[in-house]
Amino acid sequence: MKAAIAGFGVAGAARLSAYDRLAGVDVVAIADPSPARREAAGQAGIRAYADLAELSAEHAPDVVDVCAPPGHHRDLALAALASGSHVICEKPVAFRTADALGLAEASRRAGRLLYPAHNYLFSPMMRLLEECAADAGTPRTVCFHIERQTHARGNDAYRPDWRRDPEIAGGGILLDHGSHCVYMAARLFGERPAKVSAVARWQSEGLDESIDVRLHFPSGIADIELSWVGDRRTNHYILAGPTSSVTITDGTAVLTGPGGDEERSLESPTHSSTHEEWFADLFADFTTRLERPASWVGPLHDIVSTAEVIEAAYTSARQDGQPVLLRQD
Structure with missing residues (x-):
């Protein structure tokens, strides 16, 4: 399974470490707006992009793991679903009911799993x-x-x-x-x-x-x-x-x-x-x-x-x- 991480801060770096311990899944790339965080990913041997759309177009990950702050969850999850990826998303996936219902509908429409990281x-x-x-x-x-x-x-x-x-x-x-x-x-x-x-x-x-x-x-x-x-x-x-x-x-x-x-x-x-x-x-x-x-x-x-x-x-x-x-x- 090919995975990508959207947001490579504290949570994203921890998630990369967690994926490294799993068999059958390969983190192919990360997306993060910070040049310093993209450089850190590169030093770990991971391809890095400023934009999730570019990452998805090049790698077509099976799952995108959204580890960005909550204010970005909705847009990143929608973009990943629209590109054909399943989504794991940090909590809370949404903090407004209308956004949560919209994400649920987008998941059903795309035929992709939207999964909350309720660890x-x-x-x-x-x-x-x-x-x-x-x-x-x-x-x-x-x-x-x-x-x-x-x-x-x-x-x-x-x-x-x-x-x-x-x-x-x-x-x-x-x-x-x-x-x-x-x-x-x-x-x-x-x-x-x-x-x-x-x-x-x-x-x-x-x-x-x-x-x-x-x-x-x-x-x-x-x-x-x-x-x-x-x-x-x-x-x-x-x-x-x-x-x-x-x-x-x-x-x-x-x-x-x-x-x-x-x-x-x-x-x-x-x-x-x-x-x-x-x-x-x-x-x-x-x-x-x-x-x-x-x-x-x-x-x-x-x-x-x-x-x-x-x-x-x-x-x-x-x-x-x-x-x-x-x-x-």
């Missing part, structure tokens, strides 16, 4: 949360608490503070960290939230630097608490139901049930913020779905659902926390 679904943490959810019963509660002292920096050769630029980032910490929480919550509950409420603290650029989101599911509640202005760096997750619970704090999990408490370590062997070690399972799911076009509706549903929740959360936050009802299928 946390393949993490040890998520597997443990799913294990607990199966036994916890209902109603259940889920809480994601993610705290940082500032935003993650981008590549110095591009714009290291692009996460503070609304045109490029599309949103603040809700898009950056919260996207993962949104799709994880949907998977853990196995249903769509009925309504969303949120309150936010806004940066001078108009982006959310902290936000608390509540997802109201038919079978429980998910709280997402995010901050770029915290006192420390920490990740804290809780899933609790009538019969059992699990608490995960920075790589250490404590399960509580009828038999007592059990502690487990979930420390990453690489300690990489880009989590390349999860990509093999994600890519295996992608390639399995390629052979089963009837399964393509699942990723498209996840893309649209995530965009709907993000858009509803921002609407609620700008209306002082007024709940926003979501459409039900």
Whole structure:
């Protein structure tokens, strides 16, 4: 399989490293507007282009992996689909419902798979949360608490503070960290939230630097608490139901049930913020779905659902926390 990477910053370079560990896939080229990043790709032995259209015309990749910032996801994904490539796209694939629906339609029209790089679904943490959810019963509660002292920096050769630029980032910490929480919550509950409420603290650029989101599911509640202005760096997750619970704090999990408490370590062997070690399972799911076009509706549903929740959360936050009802299928 021939792959190309669109966007060769922090995420794109990490993705190249992840592809290098896979059999049966060859990264033939990258596209990036930065001359310095194209030079870095060339030093790694990879053909580099300033424009995805030129890359696609010359190499006709089977899959384009979109690793650019969120503000570029829509246009890059549409271009790749139109050129005949399947697409893997970083989260969130879209942060507006209309864009998500348009991308889903473009995928169906092109007969190509559009697949969200929802890598946390393949993490040890998520597997443990799913294990607990199966036994916890209902109603259940889920809480994601993610705290940082500032935003993650981008590549110095591009714009290291692009996460503070609304045109490029599309949103603040809700898009950056919260996207993962949104799709994880949907998977853990196995249903769509009925309504969303949120309150936010806004940066001078108009982006959310902290936000608390509540997802109201038919079978429980998910709280997402995010901050770029915290006192420390920490990740804290809780899933609790009538019969059992699990608490995960920075790589250490404590399960509580009828038999007592059990502690487990979930420390990453690489300690990489880009989590390349999860990509093999994600890519295996992608390639399995390629052979089963009837399964393509699942990723498209996840893309649209995530965009709907993000858009509803921002609407609620700008209306002082007024709940926003979501459409039900």
